[in-house]
Amino acid sequence: MKNATLAVVGHAGPEGSGDAMSNAHGLVALSALGQPTRIEIFRTLLRAEPAGLAAGAIAEAIGCPHNTLSTHLGILARAGLVTAARAGRSIIYRANVDCIRLLIGFLVNDCCNGHPELCDLQAAIQRSSCGCASGEKAGSCG
Template sequence: MESKAVIEALSALAQETRLAVFRMLVRCEPDGMAAGDLAKTVGVPANTMSVHLNVLSRAGLVSSTRHSRSIVYRADLDRFRALMTFMLKDCCGGRSEICAPLIADLVPCCPPKETVDG
């Protein structure tokens, strides 16, 4: 990821409503959420939500799909992963005692379920 794209993504998230919307969309994966439902849940007018979603979309953090008369938004987890990877790349300069606690905090709260073969 290039620095310009990182700055745009971080700028998009540096606003309270957009950050809340993005976090909500992450929780709604993989189904996403309709723009109208997002506006109601966050408590902002639909036109204001539209502006916020456009900012997040331009930053590549969300994508949208039209379903009948509504537009469903989803968090772009690949783009977010690239953003976080960029931020943490060589975070410790080879000194694992610096980044080990940070990496430990990033362990997901819901680890993947192990599959049992036959």
């Protein structure tokens, strides 16, 4: 059976349009990530890209009770940061990498008077431990 995408919950903020994210959606996403358990869930899901993780695996990885995890996943999903898809009897959660890219763009859009390339952010990304190669296809790197 083909994996079906689930609508866990609707997004709380408007979707980013094209290459930009609205202030409202940026604030919702930042608020969702502004809690220790949720940022750990999100970082765990980024490390699990592109396969994603079932809720039980996430709970075990971060030491979070299942009922609390469900609440946190709902908040992240409403912010557009997490998606879910049914795989057989399991629901697999994934980080929405496109959303986090839009959020990063939202944060640095006005950097250096509208020229974020002057801040050499690409070098900072390459020095990070995410293992992302520059120029990697959008949506494929966690």
